[in-house]
Amino acid sequence: MPTKPIDRLLFAQGGECFFCKQVLQKSDASLEHLVAQTHGGKDNDENVVVCCKILNALFGRMSLKEKLEVILKQRGAFGCPAQARAAIAAAATPSQGEVPLKAGSPLAVVVENLKKRGNARQTRLDKLANTIKTALEHQKLDGSQADKVLAQLRSKQWVQVDGEKVSYHLPVEKVDAGIHLS
Ligand SMILES: [Zn+2]
Structure with a gap:
């Protein structure tokens, strides 16, 4: 004992x-x-x-x-x-199997753009869709992918939509999307 x-x-x-x-x-x-x-x-x-x-x-x-x-x-x-x-x-910590945001991908470009906007982010869904399209085109990406990116944001719950209103829960990790807001 x-x-x-x-x-x-x-x-x-x-x-x-x-x-x-x-x-x-x-x-x-x-x-x-x-x-x-x-x-x-x-x-x-x-x-x-x-x-x-x-x-x-x-x-x-x-x-x-x-x-x-x-x-x-x-x-x-x-x-x-x-x-x-x-x-x-x-x-x-991202769970196993979760793919990290690929720098330069449409999703990463948009997330980084939204993060930089801080409190100036759009609060209406239609405005957000426009912002996403512009952010993509600004990086010479296909603006017609905006809907797809928005769907990704929603499925990851980084963007939550309530009627026409939008709220944000963006991921905290740094994403190097090579963005220059001007
Ligand atoms: Zn204990």
Whole structure:
């Protein structure tokens, strides 16, 4: 039987974080006193669990009541801040199989043009279609592809259309489309 508290508790918890139930490597694990020792909590197995380091850091010197508040606010499966961070990182990275924007492609040209317009972007669908056509022709591309590019923008949800109104959620990564707005 492992004798060090962290090994013993990790074993007892089936190798999972006490709170979020994710598989926990010893290097990411730390001892969490449910009732903090500064609040009179005991330093024994009754009061100690093993959890993700980052969660332990979040709990810091909170009282047990405050910790429960944090946990209950999660609603549903409890997620560590560590998982939230990983999820954000995963969302920011293009998923596998997603083709990066090819520099100079009609789509890249239009995205870069729209980004440079910032708040001056068209908010009406018909105006946007014209902007796309002009942006393509400005780069000596075929303006008749404007509808196709608009469809791509919509399918990627970079452009969302509500009736005649348009809103933008353009990708953040830099696209070198070689555009010179003049
Ligand atoms: Zn955890």
